[in-house]
Amino acid sequence: MKLQLAAENSGQKAYCRDGKRGRKSDSVYQDLKRKIVTGELTSNCPITEQALAQEYGCSQSTIREALMQLQLNGLVVRRGYQGTFVTDPSVLEAKLLLKLRIDIETAGIPGAVRSMTRDCLEELRDLDRQMDDCQARQDFFGCSELDREFHLKLFRSSGLSVLEPILVKTSLVLHRIMIPKAQLDSIWNLPGVPPHSSILDALQQRDVQAAAETLKNHILMIAAQSAPDIYGDVAGEHHGNFQTGPARILDSGSFRSQ
Structure with a gap:
């Protein structure tokens, strides 16, 4: 079964052409996150800033910001001169x-x-x-x-x-x-x-x-x-071993409006 993804590949370069660099890196981050979460990008191949900059029509510094955010969220790991790779948890x-x-x-x-x-x-x-x-x-x-x-x-x-x-x-x-x-x-x-x-x-x-x-x-x-x-x-x-501590049923009542 092939995942049908929300974003179309043909529109990827448009992510980076408008707005400030911060907004560009956010858009690149979101699209790379999509590719990683759905398995389109895997740990088998290195991710290079130069290739991504060309693909998204962005500067390498914009790509670098997006990769740093992905790293903070545990989706990629940087391995020095070897490049950046999608994480592969044991x-x-x-x-x-x-x-x-x-x-x-x-x-x-x-x-x-x-x-x-x-x-x-x-x-x-x-x-x-x-x-x-x-x-x-x-x-x-x-x-x-x-x-x-x-x-x-x-x-x-x-x-x-x-x-x-x-x-x-x-x-x-x-x-x-x-x-x-x-x-x-x-x-x-x-x-x-x-x-x-x-x-x-x-x-x-x-x-x-x-x-x-x-x-x-x-x-x-x-x-x-x-x-x-x-x-x-x-x-x-x-299964069956979960404990919430002193769990109890609270007195029921109307939910407060915010």
Whole structure:
């Protein structure tokens, strides 16, 4: 199955011809991120600034800025004179990243339940609807962007802001691992995966344990089915062993308007 990408290759050079260099590097970064996350760019070949500058119609300094941002987010690594390469996480690294993501996101659930508002909940449901639209168009990079926005917005409700950059990087690298490996049309439409709506329903009920358990299973099942060679044994190891600490069902009540 070939991924149908949101951006057309024929329009790549237009990314860099308007606006200031900062905006140009952002556009290049976004397109390179798309290529890496969907598997169009792999770790097999070096990425050279000169070739990219020619491809995108930009200066090498603009390309360098984009590559630095990709490196900060864990998508590329610079190897001196050998060049820049797409990262290729080991099985151990991939498993640790998954565990880290689950630990961070589930730790945020109690705070998210306490602070969740009706407006925030509706915004999360709207992001989920936008993901459905992207899946219908087979825009899997768009799904990736919206999925990470969904999970980050949910986590921001927890108030654990120091952990946000770690979650951003971890989620992005995990998508880079899982999306190219998926054999089906979308990693978010795999059988048995609890949908985002189930997480939101538990949040609306202010049920900490149910929300955390559903979130954990959502992340685990996507990983296990999209990349079974890496995560096939992980779901079994962790299923049923999750603890949220002193999780409790908060008193239900109306969500506050922002």
